[in-house]
Amino acid sequence: xxxxxxxxxxxxxxxxxxxxxxxxxxxxxxxxxxxxxxxxxxxxxxxxxxxxxxxxxxxxxxxxxxxxxxxxxxxxxxxxxxxxxxxxxxxxxxxxxxxxxxxxxxxxxxxxxxxxxxxxxxxxxxxxxxxxxxxxxxxxxxxxxxxxxxxxxxxxxxxxxxxxxxxxxxxxxxxxxxxxxxxxxxxxxxxxxxxxxxxxxxxxxxxxxxx
Amino acid sequence: xxxxxxxxxxxxxxxxxxxxxxxxxxxxxxxxxxxxxxxxxxxxxxxxxxxxxxxxxxxxxxxxxxxxxxxxxxxxxxxxxxxxxxxxxxxxxxxxxxxxxxxxxxxxxxxxxxxxxxxxxxxxxxxxxxxxxxxxxxxxxxxxxxxxxxxxxxxxxxxxxxxxxxxxxxxxxxxxxxxxxxxxxxxxxxxxxxxxxxxxxxxxxxxxxxxxxxxxxxxxxxxxxxxxxxxxxxxxxxxxx
Numbered sequence: 070x071x072x073x074x075x076x077x078x079x080x081x082x083x084x085x086x087x088x089x090x091x092x093x094x095x096x097x098x099x100x101x102x103x104x105x106x107x108x109x110x111x112x113x114x115x116x117x118x119x120x121x122x123x124x125x126x127x128x129x130x131x132x133x134x135x136x137x138x139x140x141x142x143x144x145x146x147x148x149x150x151x152x153x154x155x156x157x158x159x160x161x162x163x164x165x166x167x168x169x170x171x172x173x174x175x176x177x178x179x180x181x182x183x184x185x186x187x188x189x190x191x192x193x194x195x196x197x198x199x200x201x202x203x204x205x206x207x208x209x210x211x212x213x214x215x216x217x218x219x220x221x222x223x224x225x226x227x228x229x230x231x232x233x234x235x236x237x238x239x240x241x242x243x244x245x246x247x248x249x250x251x252x253x254x255x256x257x258x259x260x261x262x263x264x265x266x267x268x269x270x271x272x273x274x275x276x277x278x279x280x
Numbered sequence: 281x282x283x284x285x286x287x288x289x290x291x292x293x294x295x296x297x298x299x300x301x302x303x304x305x306x307x308x309x310x311x312x313x314x315x316x317x318x319x320x321x322x323x324x325x326x327x328x329x330x331x332x333x334x335x336x337x338x339x340x341x342x343x344x345x346x347x348x349x350x351x352x353x354x355x356x357x358x359x360x361x362x363x364x365x366x367x368x369x370x371x372x373x374x375x376x377x378x379x380x381x382x383x384x385x386x387x388x389x390x391x392x393x394x395x396x397x398x399x400x401x402x403x404x405x406x407x408x409x410x411x412x413x414x415x416x417x418x419x420x421x422x423x424x425x426x427x428x429x430x431x432x433x434x435x436x437x438x439x440x441x442x443x444x445x446x447x448x449x450x451x452x453x454x455x456x457x458x459x460x461x462x463x464x465x466x467x468x469x470x471x472x473x474x475x476x477x478x479x480x481x482x483x484x485x486x487x488x489x490x491x492x493x494x495x496x497x498x499x500x501x502x503x504x505x506x507x508x509x510x511x512x513x514x515x516x517x518x519x520x521x
Contacts, residue, residue, distance in 0.1 A: 126363060
């Protein structure tokens with residue numbers, strides 16, 4: 070889990086991990102394989118990335134979009150149909166499977182993007198603000214889905230929703246202006262996460278002013 | 281055709297069949313080519329220009345416009361909506377994705393060339409068989425097909441680095457038009473003493489085809505250009521992956 074104020078570098082970090090943004094220095098190793106190296110396609114087969122703006126094909130219907138993306142990911146026949154049924158059910162998409170994506174609300178788009186990311190059951194799921202635009206009920210549903218998914222694979226997500234961070238994992242990394250400011254225990258009884266983060270941002274800002 | 285190419289091709293064909301911009305581009309192309317043809321018939325009557333030559337030139341002039349309008353959103357449109365990034369994340373050979381999109385766009389261009397033969401049929405019926413049959417246009421259509429192939433490949437190439445579709449369109453027009461004018465200028469500059477040196481080789485190629493002469497070097501020239509454009513497009517995309 071990655072948290073941080075706006076401009077902290079959460080999306081950039083996730084983009085680098087997903088292999089979308091090339092880092093100025095250093096390497097990203099996933100399972101010992103460099104994400105920008107010659108064997109990158111092997112790693113990409115086992116990972117999925119959902120950016121914050123959730124780009125989708127607006128001229129396609131929900132099921133057409135998932136079929137197209139599923140086919141490009143190597144699924145076909147019975148397996149494709151089975152995965153489509155599963156992700157549509159998990160992301161509550163059955164009621165608008167025939168709707169044009171361009172006419173969906175932001176929350177519905179996010180669920181379609183998540184369904185797309187889950188199509189191949191990736192071992193690493195990278196999600197940038199997956200709760201953006203979702204109402205509390207939808208966010209709770211997605212949160213439960215990700216909590217369940219986290220038992221089978223790794224989920225790396227950036228979020229502003231601290232209640233989701235508390236629910237999804239025991240630790241979160243706090244970024245501030247491109248640096249790792251701290252790694253926090255989300256379920257600590259000492260003080261609520263929001264309060265501890267507030268103190269951390271104040272300390273970071275004060276340290277920055279002093280230097 | 282590989283599986284990836286087929287999937288991308290089918291997606292693009294579907295997108296184009298639903299796109300008002302493609303229908304508008306085809307309508308504009310038909311209107312321009314028919315208008316030019318009938319105007320050329322009026323002006324060219326009694327001159328040395330044959331009717332098939334007038335038809336071929338009338339279709340060749342607006343053909344780049346059709347290719348540009350069809351190819352400009354292929355990659356630039358996906359980049360503008362953010363779906364290109366999602367496409368690049370997938371473990372698919374990027375060359376096959378490019379080929380799928382290219383073939384879909386070329387399909388529309390071929391449809392445009394074949395449809396441009398319709399005014400000929402009307403005219404032929406109106407003149408009661410005074411015109412040569414439609415089959416007389418086949419060599420001209422073949423060379424127009426080669427021109428369309430080159431313009432489509434150039435359009436794909438310009439669509440790859442462009443951030444917006446209109447930038448891809450301007451790029452294609454400038455590079456394609458610039459290359460033709462540069463070729464003509466160089467011919468005049470360095471080969472002016474040679475009678476056989478054509479100022480506009482592409483126009484000569486079209487006129488030859490209109491009179492039934494097809495040259496192998498045309499095929500080689502256009503196929504080389506297409507291969508080069510697709511090769512560079514693939515490398516540009518791979519470099520950004």
